[in-house]
Amino acid sequence: MKNTTSPLKDFSLILACIASASALIVVFIKITNLSVLLAVILVIIGIIYFFNKATVIRDPVTRAFKQRKDFVLSCIMVVIVLFPVILRSSPYWIFILTLAILWTIVALGINIQFGSAGIINLGAAAFFGVGAYTAGMLSTRLGFPPLLNLLLGAVMSMIVGALLFIPILKTRSYYLALVTIAFIMALHTLLNNAEWLGGAQGIVNIDIMSIGGYSFLQEINILGLKLPSQANFYYLALVLGCLLLIANYRIWNSWIGLTWNSFNEDTGDELLAQCMGVEVKKWSMIAFTAGNFYIGLAGAFYSHMTTYIAPPDITFYLSLLFLSAVILGGVDSILGVTVAAVLLVIMPEKLRALQQYWIIIFGIILVLMLIFRRQGLIPARVRTYGLRFFQPTGSSPSGGGIKTHEITNPGTNTKLFRSENLSKNFGGLTAVSGVTFHISEGEILGLIGPNGAGKTTLFNLITGVYKPDGGRFFLKDEDITGLQPYMIKKKGISRTFQQSRLILGASVYDNLFIGMLESFRTGFFDALIRRKAFRRELDQAIEKGNELLRQFNEELVQKGFERTGDISQIDRRRLEICRALATKPALLLLDEPTAGMTPEESVELMEDIKRVQKNYYPDLAIILVEHDMMVIEGITDRVIALNFGQKIAEGSFEEVSRNKELMEAYLGK
Amino acid sequence: METIINQIIHGLMLGVMYSLVAVGFTLFFGVLNIIQFSQGEIFMVGAFVGLIIINLLTQIVGLNNPVILLVVIFIGSSILTAFISILFGRVTIRPILYAPPIIALLTTLAAGLSIRYSVMAFYPEGSEPKRFPALLPNWQTEINGVILRFDNLVIFVLGVLLIVATYLFINKTKLGIAMRAVAQDRETAAMMGVNINKVVDTTFMVGGVLAACAGIFNGLYYREIIFDMGALYGVVGFSAAVIGGLGNIFGAIVGGFLFALLASFTSAFIPGGSAYKFVVAFAFLIVFLVIMPRGILSARKEKMKR
Numbered sequence: 001m002k003n004t005t006s007p008l009k010d011f012s013l014i015l016a017c018i019a020s021a022s023a024l025i026v027v028f029i030k031i032t033n034l035s036v037l038l039a040v041i042l043v044i045i046g047i048i049y050f051f052n053k054a055t056v057i058r059d060p061v062t063r064a065f066k067q068r069k070d071f072v073l074s075c076i077m078v079v080i081v082l083f084p085v086i087l088r089s090s091p092y093w094i095f096i097l098t099l100a101i102l103w104t105i106v107a108l109g110i111n112i113q114f115g116s117a118g119i120i121n122l123g124a125a126a127f128f129g130v131g132a133y134t135a136g137m138l139s140t141r142l143g144f145p146p147l148l149n150l151l152l153g154a155v156m157s158m159i160v161g162a163l164l165f166i167p168i169l170k171t172r173s174y175y176l177a178l179v180t181i182a183f184i185m186a187l188h189t190l191l192n193n194a195e196w197l198g199g200a201q202g203i204v205n206i207d208i209m210s211i212g213g214y215s216f217l218q219e220i221n222i223l224g225l226k227l228p229s230q231a232n233f234y235y236l237a238l239v240l241g242c243l244l245l246i247a248n249y250r251i252w253n254s255w256i257g258l259t260w261n262s263f264n265e266d267t268g269d270e271l272l273a274q275c276m277g278v279e280v281k282k283w284s285m286i287a288f289t290a291g292n293f294y295i296g297l298a299g300a301f302y303s304h305m306t307t308y309i310a311p312p313d314i315t316f317y318l319s320l321l322f323l324s325a326v327i328l329g330g331v332d333s334i335l336g337v338t339v340a341a342v343l344l345v346i347m348p349e350k351l352r353a354l355q356q357y358w359i360i361i362f363g364i365i366l367v368l369m370l371i372f373r374r375q376g377l378i379p380a381r382v383r384t385y386g387l388r389f390f391q392p393t394g395s396s397p398s399g400g401g402i403k404t405h406e407i408t409n410p411g412t413n414t415k416l417f418r419s420e421n422l423s424k425n426f427g428g429l430t431a432v433s434g435v436t437f438h439i440s441e442g443e444i445l446g447l448i449g450p451n452g453a454g455k456t457t458l459f460n461l462i463t464g465v466y467k468p469d470g471g472r473f474f475l476k477d478e479d480i481t482g483l484q485p486y487m488i489k490k491k492g493i494s495r496t497f498q499q500s501r502l503i504l505g506a507s508v509y510d511n512l513f514i515g516m517l518e519s520f521r522t523g524f525f526d527a528l529i530r531r532k533a534f535r536r537e538l539d540q541a542i543e544k545g546n547e548l549l550r551q552f553n554e555e556l557v558q559k560g561f562e563r564t565g566d567i568s569q570i571d572r573r574r575l576e577i578c579r580a581l582a583t584k585p586a587l588l589l590l591d592e593p594t595a596g597m598t599p600e601e602s603v604e605l606m607e608d609i610k611r612v613q614k615n616y617y618p619d620l621a622i623i624l625v626e627h628d629m630m631v632i633e634g635i636t637d638r639v640i641a642l643n644f645g646q647k648i649a650e651g652s653f654e655e656v657s658r659n660k661e662l663m664e665a666y667l668g669k
Numbered sequence: 670m671e672t673i674i675n676q677i678i679h680g681l682m683l684g685v686m687y688s689l690v691a692v693g694f695t696l697f698f699g700v701l702n703i704i705q706f707s708q709g710e711i712f713m714v715g716a717f718v719g720l721i722i723i724n725l726l727t728q729i730v731g732l733n734n735p736v737i738l739l740v741v742i743f744i745g746s747s748i749l750t751a752f753i754s755i756l757f758g759r760v761t762i763r764p765i766l767y768a769p770p771i772i773a774l775l776t777t778l779a780a781g782l783s784i785r786y787s788v789m790a791f792y793p794e795g796s797e798p799k800r801f802p803a804l805l806p807n808w809q810t811e812i813n814g815v816i817l818r819f820d821n822l823v824i825f826v827l828g829v830l831l832i833v834a835t836y837l838f839i840n841k842t843k844l845g846i847a848m849r850a851v852a853q854d855r856e857t858a859a860m861m862g863v864n865i866n867k868v869v870d871t872t873f874m875v876g877g878v879l880a881a882c883a884g885i886f887n888g889l890y891y892r893e894i895i896f897d898m899g900a901l902y903g904v905v906g907f908s909a910a911v912i913g914g915l916g917n918i919f920g921a922i923v924g925g926f927l928f929a930l931l932a933s934f935t936s937a938f939i940p941g942g943s944a945y946k947f948v949v950a951f952a953f954l955i956v957f958l959v960i961m962p963r964g965i966l967s968a969r970k971e972k973m974k975r
Contacts, residue, residue: 374768
């Protein structure tokens with residue numbers, strides 16, 4: 001690396017920062033006087049503020065932290081491991097810190113659900129309770145060993161979650177908020193009244209955690225240093241927490257994390273994800289279940305730590321508290337969520353004097369965050385898939401391009417796609433009526449017509465966004481009418497949208513990879529353990545992506561890991577077309593690709609499209625919606641004109657442009 | 670037999686209150702495409718505002734005529750709660766009007782939490798249940814074990830009138846038509862000169878009035894109110910609106926009564942069922958969503974996408 005300063009200076013900077021930060025935390029924990037405490041909080045905020053202002057100090061520090069990530073991480077780990085030693089005189093605080101780790105685990109689970117996939121779980125405390133009660137029951141009734149109960153509690157929470165998800169399969173995903181909130185209310189009543197579950201008293205005398213013969217009740221004694229028994233829980237929770245955190249990070253940094261982001265209601269785009277072949281409901285359910293594993297595991301751990309679980313521990317308020325760790329820390333930001341979860345445990349503990357007003361303040365903070373800083377305190381970063389010092393490979397553009405969809409009988413020039421009498425009504429409005437047309441391999445078909453003629457509706461019908469009211473359509477003589485968008489995409493039809501549907505917060509590569517999601521073979525197992533297989537596929541994907549980008553604009557390759565929101569308008573359009581091409585379609589639908597562009601840019605883009613098709617995808621058929629007649633004339637082989645949902649003209653541009661009906665439609669009589 | 674009828678009467682009473690909250694929910698969803706999760710808290714605020722007015726009038730002004738008191742608290746609480754509701758909407762919804770529904774859900778949920786615990790913290794001894802004076806006369810007759818109470822009748826009639834008034838407001842007044850226009854297509858309505866911010870205020874006003882009246886009904890019926898009573902009503906109202914079909918006013922009413930009757934029948938016919946009434950009702954909700962995901966009367970037809 002070129003910017004390396006002397007390593008000694010870096011290391012001492014990092015050590016100084018981490019040491020002073022840990023000292024502050026310990027001081028903070030040790031203080032009991034409220035006014036002193038508030039003063040310390042103000043001092044901490046002040047330090048953070050001035051640190052951000054004073055670039056003289058800030059820049060070298062941040063650079064050192066960025067360049068020595070491994071060293072930073074190991075330092076932080078050492079501090080975390082040493083906490084029980086430092087705090088050995090106050091076992092209560094070791095307990096609180098253990099609780100903080102458990103909450104972090106829960107918050108990570110919710111982050112998978114809400115942060116990554118955008119599905120809202122207001123019943124987190126209930127799943128926590130399912131895990132806790134399962135462990136408690138198995139321990140007290142059947143005498144199962146605690147470690148096994150941790151696993152079974154987590155699995156039980158997954159199963160219950162999966163059952164509750166069934167109604168969501170057919171509805172909008174925000175109904176999950178209702179289902180989970182209904183679940184926690186019902187569960188609360190049920191637990192209070194069901195005698196076999198201990199009723200209002202809950203389950204008592206749950207076995208305390210033990211591994212093999214080692215009971216967690218005994219004190220730790222290392223090298224003459226005595227640690228209270230609470231440290232046992234702290235260290236086990238820490239190990240579990242670290243494993244789950246690493247797992248979470250690896251999943252996030254894989255195709256699975258990207259799939260979840262693609263349909264996130266807030267930051268992603270569900271319609272787009274569907275059109276790119278993502279089975280949204282299936283992946284929502286996977287995210288929900290995976291998150292509940294984390295939550296249930298933490299619950300089971302809690303049972304075996306406190307040896308006691310009762311209905312008052314499982315409230316809706318607790319659910320909201322868990323969820324707020326994600327909102328405050330940063331949606332989809334693993335680091336942010338971890339920090340926020342720890343703070344949310346420690347702060348109320350320290351501010352006990354304000355107990356009565358804590359929830360009120362908490363609610364106000366949440367509202368302010370949601371309105372003014374929805375990305376959270378530590379926003380998620382652009383996904384780099386663990387490629388820390390990534391440099392785009394300089395391989396030359398390959399001549400062949402990517403093969404398009406397998407063509408069954410090439411050369412016969414059959415109709416690749418045809419529709420028969422397609423119709424669609426919205427209430428009394430006929431948007432498309434009786435449209436019959438076809439397109440052959442390698443053809444560029446222009447679709448013109450005034451605003452409201454039904455062009456976009458026709459696209460939405462062909463891609464399965466709408467179900468047609470009448471008529472059928474065929475791809476390679478296979479009837480694909482009425483299939484779901486992701487199925488139609490699988491058959492080989494891809495599209496772009498009139499209004500740009502890029503995920504602006506994600507990187508250029510990520511947007512491109514969304515088009516390739518379906519072709520990826522590596523899954524959970526590879527992302528978690530077989531990193532090499534994943535890495536190999538990632539390299540292939542990046543190479544493929546670069547090849548696509550290069551076909552349009554050499555410079556885009558350099559911007560692969562930049563936020564899509566930061567690239568120019570024309571590059572975004574190019575990126576959208578690249579994404580559609582990445583799905584290896586046989587038929588590509590371009591819905592006004594030049595909308596909102598200057599005439600020069602339009603011409604440039606159209607030449608790009610024509611060139612790319614001729615050079616790299618000679619078999620690809622393209623249907624193009626366009627208003628600019630000059631553009632249509634230059635690029636299309638054949639033109640179809642729509643008006644009031646009906647096809648009014650068809651033929652070469654020359655023929656159609658002489659059509660009287662069309663002139664009337666555009667210009668009036 | 671008489672238990673059945675008594676339970677039906679009880680269910681109808683609950684149904685009126687559930688429906689009023691549910692209509693609020695459905696309006697917020699239908700008009701603004703948001704889920705306003707603090708409708709239950711506004712309901713609670715309405716009841717407390719009513720109680721404060723009664724206390725002021727009886728203790729300071731010395732007014733004791735129940736009829737006048739009744740009229741004053743209904744009108745007074747409706748107006749004040751409507752203002753609180755509008756203020757609430759301006760703070761929590763206006764800045765995020767164009768965000769996805771889940772964001773509004775979270776904002777209102779968090780703000781509602783603050784409201785709930787503010788009442789607990791700032792109302793004198795707010796964590797205790799508060800007695801709500803019985804303003805309606807205690808007349809009742811018993812026919813073959815069926816108990817007919819006069820106050821039940823009044824609550825039912827007033828509830829029905831309120832629903833009719835809401836319907837007329839939405840369909841016949843200029844503000845109501847603006848609301849329906851926004852429900853159809855927000856952008857077009859805005860371009861046609863409808864003031865969206867005014868529609869947001871109007872919707873919160875209607876929601877506030879409905880919730881306030883439901884809150885007072887609740888006080889009159891149970892003769893007791895408590896700061897966290899809105900939590901259950903919020904969820905029940907949302908469930909009822911979903912069962913009826915989000916966005917449809919009649920659906921919300923049907924859903925409200927269905928939910929209430931289900932809960933009261935469970936407590937009547939299943940041994941030891943009263944503890945489990947909401948368990949059964951929520952289980953029903955979940956099964957119902959599997960069978961009829963769009964609700965009994967779904968309002969939203971497929972919309973054109975661009």
